[in-house]
Structure formats: structure tokens, C-alpha cells
Amino acid sequence: MDYPELAARTRRFSHGAPRSVTVASDGSRVVFLRSGGPEDPADALWLFDVATATERLVADPAILLESDPRDPLATVALPPAERALRERQRLQAGGIGGYATDPAARVAVFALAGRLFRADLVQGDVVEVAVTGPVIDPRPDPTGERLAYVTEGPASTDRTGLPGRTQSPNGGNGGSCGGQLRVIEADGTDNLLAGEEAGVSWGLAEFIAAEEFARYRGYWWAPDGRSILAARVDESRLPRWYLHDPGDPASLPRGIAYPQAGGPNAEVSLHLLDLDGGWVDVHWDRETYPYLVSVHWADTGPLITVLRRLQQHGLVLAVDPRTGETQVHAELADPRWVEPVAGTPRHLPDGRVLVGGELAHDGYDARCLFADGTLLTPPSLYIRRVVGPLPAGPGATDLLVEASDGEPSQQHLFRVRTAIGGGVESRRLTADPGWHTGVVGGDVLVVGSASLDHAGTRWTVWRGERELGTLSTLAAAPPYSPRPVLERVTDRRLPTAVLYPRSHVAGRRLPVLLDIYGGPGFQQVLASRARWLERQWWADSGFAVVTVDNRGTPGVAPSFEKVIHRRLADVILLDQVDALTALAEKHPDLDLGRVAIRGWSFGGWLAGLAVLCRPDLFRCAVAGAPVSDWALYDTAYAERYLGLPDDSPEVYAHHCLLELAAEPPVTPDDARPMLLVHGMVDDNVVAAHTLRLSAALLAAGRPHSVIPLTGATHMAADGAAERLLRLERDFLHLHLRAL
Structure with a gap:
């Protein structure tokens, strides 16, 4: 069986692999999701008992639903808000998509086909809990006694929802509403906590927050389980856009509020x-700081991060849970944009507030952690995420962080010292080259390790220096072991990779496929085998596959990322071209007379940009779901990098594929062919981007083809991807063979 079929049947070899790992706060249990085999798309809930180093099945969706829920996308019976949440998370798993536990991991709750289930992780019992409507994002309180969830639908006829409440905290007038936040008491009583106003949702993350x-998430339990900090989202001011799948003309358009x-x-x-019915509003200047970026609530009280619209300034605020008043704990500022560190802010055990930020003075160019302004991490580390606390002896606590140390293709786990007066100290915990992630609870650490040397992610359970066991994988083994050549090139030390056909003979010149993303926030050149499986298929199809992480991608340094501000097109395309040229000098088998480019989303925009601006180098392009007009994309992303459209129309025009496509080619040979691919119900990069680009290309007489994916979102379904790969390959071969 060829790679495209195998990848489709195994969801790129992820079926049967552990994911979504949680460790109990006392280190007694490890909870995770895993399907029943390499072609089983329905994830079940599993538990690893640390004391006995054994696994047991907690909840099987097929048994709970008394049917076979083997739809890979699990979207048929999902509430619309749940489908939207999975789209934001890029989650294609079926069965149990996600779960939540109390800190001690004694209880787990999850939604399945809109129904609510509660699992006793100590005794092993799983029961369905009666609810008012389809369930979204259920979460137990920290005591494990109560459950909260969000549901969509008409407002309850009970205006109060709780004894003694005379009106809802939003002052709603009843009628249809967005998300309702509800709480189920230990006796099974299902009470409305908030959500009676038309067009307003409670307890859900809005599009910008999630995307x-x-x-x-949009709500957080208090540590004592007696109150909830909830987000209220009013989308009434947003324009309504309508998505419709033309492949199903009988279906009604679906309206979305798009920012x-x-x-x-x-x-x-x-x-x-x-x-008990009371509520308090949290006060901050929401007009100046409209973006609620993060919320963390521990015993010391809630901490939130808010940003200005252009994201060049933010505040870390401590919330008084009695009054809702806020106090500034830290300011975040950057003339380009603020990039918060995942897992921050949070309180340290000594009361200091941990924040992530940049060290950009005295010759430093680093992404670090600070506690009340004191540097905690060495400038050599590029901090990516704070995982959580690690015990460090009696009364002492260190931090577990994920970071890179000089090599952006690798990520390792580090123990960071937090003691006052202890200086800057960190110790690397993972030794093998690769991409390592961590989950911690008590004195137990679970390490997920991906590498070029083995397939998939291996999850290992540790207590101190002692390995206790591994989480079993049932995933299929890929048909080959790619060996990309990773290297840094040019004076900018751009991370790159070159992948040859497995049958390649040195001296045989090959057409080049530049397979890229190139956008902020994501890297492609990683020391993880999964990143190169599909690219090896492309290489075996007759290409030298090249991938470049240009400036603007993370992992190197803040200045490397932020030099693209207001000039993405110039910097990114220059880096791609310079990297190709530098690689060709080191790899003489790369034929730069036959270069194709391929990308999706931001990478689709970059592919279109390449053939329109540099037809001398790029002979053809596959542009999937391209952002053809940044003024048609969302607020937070477009404005972070390009500013406000009204303030800088020339910047938006410079980055607009529609403007470039409308210009007639200088010569007929400069009209490089493009293959445009787009999901017709994509709610992120809407299909209008490709349709408008096609119209502009047609008006200018530029050759192109369009593949509309009916029923597809921004994530092309695996079945479609399998057939799409071959169509793309045939397109590229057609336009490169004659050269």
C-alpha cells in the first residue's frame, strides 16, 4: 500500500498513539487518550497506574454510545460550538476528543456526541450524567463534586437558574442565546449559572482567542469549587458571513460572526x-485592552493577561475575587508585538508572579522568564512553555520548562531554579536529540519524545531518575525512515532541510519542490520523523524536497521572529530565495532551473507570492487555502503583523495577491501556472480568498486551475488529502518535465 493510502487510513500514523496526557497532582495516575489500533479513529480514555506500571481502559466510546462511532472526524452528532472548537484546535480525532480532570485526577469528565460522561478514575466506574442540552467543554470542580459545562440553545424559562437569583448577571431578556454556562451539583441538580441573553455566549472562547x-476555554473554577470565573462574549457587533457548501445545494448557509x-x-x-447566585464583574480598561489572552487561577487568586488591539502593549493583572478589582503586576511591551510565553503568567509558591518576556539589552536577544522582574532563565535558552512546578526538596519548588538551546529544530526539558537569591540556574533533563514535551504531577514526570531516529512520540513515565514505564502505542509503523539533511545557511543561519529520493544516485540532477509554511508561530524544520514522512513520498516521486524556516518563524531569537513586522512579503520571500541559492551550492544535485513551490494557508499565500514576484525562479505553485487578501482575514493576526488596514493601506496592498495577480505578466513566459485548492466551508481562510484570486488570475490571462473541496474546512479530510496528493504531484510533474 502506498503512502497516501496508509496515511489516510491511519490519520498520518497517529491512530493508536497516546495523546492528551495528564498526571495527577500526587503523581499516582497518568490519564491519556488512545484509540484501539492503527486504523481505529475513535479515541478512548485510558489510565496508567504509576504504582503498578499497568494500563487500564477507562471509557470506550463504542460501548458508551452502544454503537460504533468510527467517523474519523466525529462531527455528525457534535454541537456546532464543539465542531468549531475542534476546528480551532485542528483536532481530527474521533471518539473522545478531549477530557478534563480535577487536580488529583480522581474524576474525569468528557463529552461524547453531545452527551456528558463522568469517570471515577479511582474505582473505574463511568456514568452518563443527565444534562439540559448538548454538552461543550465539561469540567469538574477542584473537589470533583460538581461539574460545569456549556450548552447551546434557547434560554431556560427559569430566569434565575439558582435559588435566590433575581436576574442573570448579564441582565438578559430571555429568548434564544449563545452558550449557557451550567453547573451540576453532587445531587444531580442542573442549574443555569449564566447565559440568557440573545447573541451572547458564556464560558466559551471567542474565535480570536482560540485561533x-x-x-x-472560557471559564475557570475557583480552587475551592465555590465560584467560577467566566468569560462573556458578545458578537453582536461583528459582521455576519455565510458559509455554504455548493456541493449540497439543499443545505442552508451557515452564518458566522467573523472579526x-x-x-x-x-x-x-x-x-x-x-x-449561591452572586456575581462580581472583573474591572480593567477593556476599550484599551480588548484581547483577553490568558487566565490562570491558583490558590493565590486569578491572573489574567490582556493586550491592546495592535498587541504592542499588554498587562498582567491580578484579580481580587471578592471585588473584581485588578492590580497591575507586570507590563508587556514591544514596538512590534508582544509574544506571551505559554504557561505564564502564574504565581510562584513564594508569591512572586512569573511572566515570560524578552531580554533585548547588553547584547542579549533572548526569550526568558522573569519573577517580579528578576531574570530566572539563562539568555542561552529560548523559552517556549512553562509546564509546571517540580519539587526541589523540603519547601522548595523549581519549574519544568520546554525550551531550545541553540538549535531551533530541537526542544528539550529543563529544570529551572526559582529560589530567591539562587541566581540564574537551569539543568537539561532530556539527553537524546529530538523534540521533547513534558507533563508533571507531584514527583512524576511524563516525557514525550519525538526524534528522527524513531517513529511517533514515545511517552515515558519517570519518578526522579528512575524510569517507571511507558505508555503503550498501537500506532502503525510508517513504511520508511526519512533522513532529511538539516543545516543552517546564509549569514542569517536559516534552518533548512533537504530530502532526497531513497533511490537517489549522487550526480543525478533533480527538480526542486520547496514545501513550506513560512508563517509566524510555526516551524517546519524539526528533528521529528513525523514531519518528513509525507515529504519523503514527495521526494520518492522524483523531487529534491527543500524546507526553509525563514525569519518570522520561532525558535531562534526574538529579533529573528520580529524583523517581519509590516514587511512579511519582502523578508520571507528573500529568505526562501537566498536559502535555496545557498543550498544549491552545497547540494549540486538541486536543479534551480526546475523549482516548484507548495504550501497551505500562510504557506499557500507564500506559494502564490513566489510565482507572482519571482517567476524567474519558481516555475509553478500549489497554493492551498491561500490568504489572497489580508484585509479579508481576521483582526488579531492581520493587524499584529501589518497594522490596521485604514492606517496602512499601502502595506496591505503590497501583501495582497489580488493586486499582484491583476498585473499582466511582463512576458507570456512569466505567467507561471498555479493550482489553487480550497475547502468550501473553511471558516478560517474563507473560500472567497481563492475565488477572488482565481478571478484576478483569469482577468490577467494567467494560467491556473482550481480544486474546490466540497464539505471541507481549513483541515482537508484525510480521504480527500490522499487523492489530493496525487493530483498535486501530477500538476507539478506536468509543468516541470518539459524544462
Whole structure:
């Protein structure tokens, strides 16, 4: 069986692999999701008992639903908000998509086909819990006694929802509403906590928070389980866009509230809701700081991060849970944009507030951690995420962080000292080359390790220096072991990779496929075998595959990332061209007379940009879901890098593929062919981007083809991807063979 079929049947060899790992706060249990085999798309809930180093199945979706829920996308019976959340998370798993536990991992709750289930992780019992409506994002309180969840639908006829409440905290007037936040008491009583206002949702992350700031939740339990900090989202000011799949003409268009660049954002506020009916509004200048980026609530009280619209200034605020008043703990500022560190802010055990930021003076160019302004991490580390606390002896606590140390293609785990007066001290915990992630609970550390030397991610359970066991994988083994050549090139030390056909004989010149993303926030050149499986298929199809992480991508240094501000097109395309030229000098088998480029989303925009601006080098392009007009994309992303459209129309025009495509080619030979691919119900980069680009190309007489993916979102389904790969290959071969 060829790679495209295998990849489709195994969801790129992820079926049967552990994911979504949680460790109990006392280190007694490790909870995770895994399907039943290499072609089983429905994830089940599993538990690894640390004391016995054994696994047991906790919840099987097929048994709980008394059917076979083997739809790989698990979207048929999902509430619309749940489908949207999975789209934001790029989650294609079926069965149990996600779960939540109390800190001690004694209880786990999850939604399945809109129904709510509660698993006793100590005794092993799983029960369905009666609810008012389809369930989204259920979470137990820290005591494990109560459950909260969000549901969509008409407002309850009970205006109060709780004894003694005379109105909802939003002052709603009943009628249809967005998300309702509800709480189920230990006796099974299902109470409305908030959500009776038309067009307003409670407890859900808005589009911008989930898509651009990786905040996927909209409510947080208090540590004592007696109140909830909840986000209220009002999208009434946003324009309504309508998605319709023309492949199903009988279906009705689906309306979405889309925050278009330069236009209004959703109004997001925070409220402290007591279970006995009281509430307190959280106060900050929401007009100046409209973006709620992160929320963390531990015993010392809630901490939130808010940003200005252009994201050049932000505040870390401590919230008084009694009054809702806020106090500034730290300011975040950058003349380009602020890039918060995942896992921050948070309180350290000694009361200091941990924040991530940049060290950009005295010759430093680093991404570091600070505690009340004191540097905690050495400038050599590029901090990516704070995982959590690690015990460090009696009364002492260190931090577990994920970071890179000089090599952006690798990520390692480090123990960082937090003691006052202890100086800057860190110790690397992972030795093998690769990409390592961590989950910690008590004195137990679970390490997920990906590498070029083995397939998939291996999850190992540790207590101190002692290995206790591994989480078993049932995933299929890929058909080959790619060996990309990773190297840094040019004076900018751009991370690159070259991948040859497995049958390649030195001296045989090959056409080049530049397979890229290139956008901020994502790297492609990683020391992880999974990144190169599909690219090896492309190489075996007759290409030398090249991937370049240009400036603007993370992992190197803040200045490397932020030099693209207001000039993405110039910097990124220059880096791609210079890297290709430098690689050709080291790899003489790269034929720069036959170069194709391929990318999706931001990479689709970059592919279109390349053939329109540099037809002398790039002979053809495959542009998947390209952002053809940044003024048609969302507020937070477009404005972060390009500013407001009304303030800098020339910047948007310079980055607009429609403007470039409208210019007739200088010579007929400069009209390089493009293959445009787009999902018709994509709610992120809407299909209008490709349709408008096709119209501009047609008007200018530029050759191109369009493949509309009916029923597809921004994530092309695996079945479609399997057939799409071959169509793309045939397109590239057609236009490169004659050269």
C-alpha cells in the first residue's frame, strides 16, 4: 500500500498513539487518550497506574454510545460550538476528543456526541450524567463534586437558574442565546449559572482567542469549587458571513460572526459567578485592552493577561475575587508585538508572579522568564512553555520548562531554579536529540519524545531518575525512515532541510519542490520523523524536497521572529530565495532551473507570492487555502503583523495577491501556472480568498486551475488529502518535465 493510502487510513500514523496526557497532582495516575489500533479513529480514555506500571481502559466510546462511532472526524452528532472548537484546535480525532480532570485526577469528565460522561478514575466506574442540552467543554470542580459545562440553545424559562437569583448577571431578556454556562451539583441538580441573553455566549472562547491566542476555554473554577470565573462574549457587533457548501445545494448557509481586519472584535468581559447566585464583574480598561489572552487561577487568586488591539502593549493583572478589582503586576511591551510565553503568567509558591518576556539589552536577544522582574532563565535558552512546578526538596519548588538551546529544530526539558537569591540556574533533563514535551504531577514526570531516529512520540513515565514505564502505542509503523539533511545557511543561519529520493544516485540532477509554511508561530524544520514522512513520498516521486524556516518563524531569537513586522512579503520571500541559492551550492544535485513551490494557508499565500514576484525562479505553485487578501482575514493576526488596514493601506496592498495577480505578466513566459485548492466551508481562510484570486488570475490571462473541496474546512479530510496528493504531484510533474 502506498503512502497516501496508509496515511489516510491511519490519520498520518497517529491512530493508536497516546495523546492528551495528564498526571495527577500526587503523581499516582497518568490519564491519556488512545484509540484501539492503527486504523481505529475513535479515541478512548485510558489510565496508567504509576504504582503498578499497568494500563487500564477507562471509557470506550463504542460501548458508551452502544454503537460504533468510527467517523474519523466525529462531527455528525457534535454541537456546532464543539465542531468549531475542534476546528480551532485542528483536532481530527474521533471518539473522545478531549477530557478534563480535577487536580488529583480522581474524576474525569468528557463529552461524547453531545452527551456528558463522568469517570471515577479511582474505582473505574463511568456514568452518563443527565444534562439540559448538548454538552461543550465539561469540567469538574477542584473537589470533583460538581461539574460545569456549556450548552447551546434557547434560554431556560427559569430566569434565575439558582435559588435566590433575581436576574442573570448579564441582565438578559430571555429568548434564544449563545452558550449557557451550567453547573451540576453532587445531587444531580442542573442549574443555569449564566447565559440568557440573545447573541451572547458564556464560558466559551471567542474565535480570536482560540485561533490566534491558543486560549481554547472560557471559564475557570475557583480552587475551592465555590465560584467560577467566566468569560462573556458578545458578537453582536461583528459582521455576519455565510458559509455554504455548493456541493449540497439543499443545505442552508451557515452564518458566522467573523472579526475581519479593521472591523470590530467581539466584546469580551470576565465575571466571577458564585454558585449561591452572586456575581462580581472583573474591572480593567477593556476599550484599551480588548484581547483577553490568558487566565490562570491558583490558590493565590486569578491572573489574567490582556493586550491592546495592535498587541504592542499588554498587562498582567491580578484579580481580587471578592471585588473584581485588578492590580497591575507586570507590563508587556514591544514596538512590534508582544509574544506571551505559554504557561505564564502564574504565581510562584513564594508569591512572586512569573511572566515570560524578552531580554533585548547588553547584547542579549533572548526569550526568558522573569519573577517580579528578576531574570530566572539563562539568555542561552529560548523559552517556549512553562509546564509546571517540580519539587526541589523540603519547601522548595523549581519549574519544568520546554525550551531550545541553540538549535531551533530541537526542544528539550529543563529544570529551572526559582529560589530567591539562587541566581540564574537551569539543568537539561532530556539527553537524546529530538523534540521533547513534558507533563508533571507531584514527583512524576511524563516525557514525550519525538526524534528522527524513531517513529511517533514515545511517552515515558519517570519518578526522579528512575524510569517507571511507558505508555503503550498501537500506532502503525510508517513504511520508511526519512533522513532529511538539516543545516543552517546564509549569514542569517536559516534552518533548512533537504530530502532526497531513497533511490537517489549522487550526480543525478533533480527538480526542486520547496514545501513550506513560512508563517509566524510555526516551524517546519524539526528533528521529528513525523514531519518528513509525507515529504519523503514527495521526494520518492522524483523531487529534491527543500524546507526553509525563514525569519518570522520561532525558535531562534526574538529579533529573528520580529524583523517581519509590516514587511512579511519582502523578508520571507528573500529568505526562501537566498536559502535555496545557498543550498544549491552545497547540494549540486538541486536543479534551480526546475523549482516548484507548495504550501497551505500562510504557506499557500507564500506559494502564490513566489510565482507572482519571482517567476524567474519558481516555475509553478500549489497554493492551498491561500490568504489572497489580508484585509479579508481576521483582526488579531492581520493587524499584529501589518497594522490596521485604514492606517496602512499601502502595506496591505503590497501583501495582497489580488493586486499582484491583476498585473499582466511582463512576458507570456512569466505567467507561471498555479493550482489553487480550497475547502468550501473553511471558516478560517474563507473560500472567497481563492475565488477572488482565481478571478484576478483569469482577468490577467494567467494560467491556473482550481480544486474546490466540497464539505471541507481549513483541515482537508484525510480521504480527500490522499487523492489530493496525487493530483498535486501530477500538476507539478506536468509543468516541470518539459524544462
